[in-house]
Amino acid sequence: MTSFACGWVMRSEKTILMFVLALALTACGDFERGDPLPAGDDGTPTPVTDTTGGDAVRFDGDVLPVLVDNCAQCHGAGSSTGLKLTGEADTDFAVVSSFVTPGDPDASSLLQKGSGAVAHGGGGILSTGSDDSELIAAWIRAGALAAAPR
Numbered sequence: 001m002t003s004f005a006c007g008w009v010m011r012s013e014k015t016i017l018m019f020v021l022a023l024a025l026t027a028c029g030d031f032e033r034g035d036p037l038p039a040g041d042d043g044t045p046t047p048v049t050d051t052t053g054g055d056a057v058r059f060d061g062d063v064l065p066v067l068v069d070n071c072a073q074c075h076g077a078g079s080s081t082g083l084k085l086t087g088e089a090d091t092d093f094a095v096v097s098s099f100v101t102p103g104d105p106d107a108s109s110l111l112q113k114g115s116g117a118v119a120h121g122g123g124g125i126l127s128t129g130s131d132d133s134e135l136i137a138a139w140i141r142a143g144a145l146a147a148a149p150r
Helices: 002-033 059-071 089-097 109-115 131-141
Strands: none
Touching: 059 089, 059 131, 109 131
């Protein structure tokens, strides 16, 4: 009976170990994606504000028009690239968010490719330091993904 009890305990320990490992891997996965940014009392995302003290920078009202004006010629409906703009805020937000490192404009491929700092078939279209580039950088610096379109 002792060997049965020991075998059962060892299986239980293995189960617990596997559970803890699965939990740890899940937590690491969340860390890689980043923790969600806080929402307001009503559950809507907290508005992103420009870190320079300006007004809130929104994806739908501020960033999307810049992207449509500068990028949709090549990244529009017929595009076969990873970034395909439709002009529809919710859809484009989902696509653009994969090219953004919230809080770090320099690490965001949206600006790296847009400025031409990283290989981009269209070359640099958002000059570093331009008003459009700075607007997008402010949005990213302030958290970007917290300000989903409403």
